Amino acid sequence: xxxxxxxAQVLRACCDDPAFRATRCPYLVLDGELTxxxxxxxxxxxxxxxxxxxxxxPLPEVFPDAPGTDSADLTASLSRVLRLGHRDHLPxxxxxxxxxxxxxxxxxxxxxxxxxxxxxxxxxxxxxxxHAEDVTGLLSPGPDGADLPAAALARALERENSHLRARxxxxxxxxxxxxxxxxxxxxxxxxxxxxxxxxxxxxxVKLHVVAEALLADTVGG
Numbered sequence: 001x002x003x004x005x006x007x008a009q010v011l012r013a014c015c016d017d018p019a020f021r022a023t024r025c026p027y028l029v030l031d032g033e034l035t036x037x038x039x040x041x042x043x044x045x046x047x048x049x050x051x052x053x054x055x056x057x058p059l060p061e062v063f064p065d066a067p068g069t070d071s072a073d074l075t076a077s078l079s080r081v082l083r084l085g086h087r088d089h090l091p092x093x094x095x096x097x098x099x100x101x102x103x104x105x106x107x108x109x110x111x112x113x114x115x116x117x118x119x120x121x122x123x124x125x126x127x128x129x130x131h132a133e134d135v136t137g138l139l140s141p142g143p144d145g146a147d148l149p150a151a152a153l154a155r156a157l158e159r160e161n162s163h164l165r166a167r168x169x170x171x172x173x174x175x176x177x178x179x180x181x182x183x184x185x186x187x188x189x190x191x192x193x194x195x196x197x198x199x200x201x202x203x204x205v206k207l208h209v210v211a212e213a214l215l216a217d218t219v220g221g
Contacts, residue, residue, distance in 0.1 A: 018189075020040050021040050027043055029129060116128065196210055
């Protein structure tokens with residue numbers, strides 16, 4: 001469970017942020033026990049889930065392993081993020097999702113996954129921002145009719161998605177800085193974002209750099 005109400009507020013603020021809700025990138029917010037705090041519409045669409053179907057439930061319960069798949073690598077990645085506080089990338093991996101409610105079985109999915117720490121104003125890791133891009137449609141047959149090997153697909157995706165990962169890293173820093181400002185000042189997510197934008201404009205420094213500087217200052221006391 002979260003160590004305090006302020007931790008829960010920071011995580012909920014991430015889920016309530018308009019950018020989190022509107023982005024086409026699939027995001028899931030998990031607490032320190034790997035319970036789902038929230039998922040944006042893009043994530044629900046990618047995983048065939050309905051609103052309210054995920055929140056408050058443990059991740060292994062809502063996304064169990066399908067026959068022939070294993071989520072041990074994902075669990076290990078999430079544990080590393082919570083333990084070390086560092087962003088963790090997973091290679092291209094298959095993890096099928098349960099069919100929509102009322103339908104039996106699983107639906108095939110292949111993912112590129114990045115897990116990032118969500119940090120409280122005092123520097124503790126309190127959750128994980130789980131970013132999973134559905135790349136199932138990018139699987140293309142090789143000369144012998146078989147799917148491209150994972151290594152080749154991973155190289156192709158690394159080239160195509162490098163800009164996406166960089167944008168994701170900037171977004172994560174901004175969200176963490178907003179959470180820190182909300183906890184410190186008792187302000188809303190919109191007010192925290194407006195403050196960051198004003199600081200960025202007044203200092204002529206990019207928004208994500210301002211956010212990273214604020215976080216470093218917060219952790220350093």
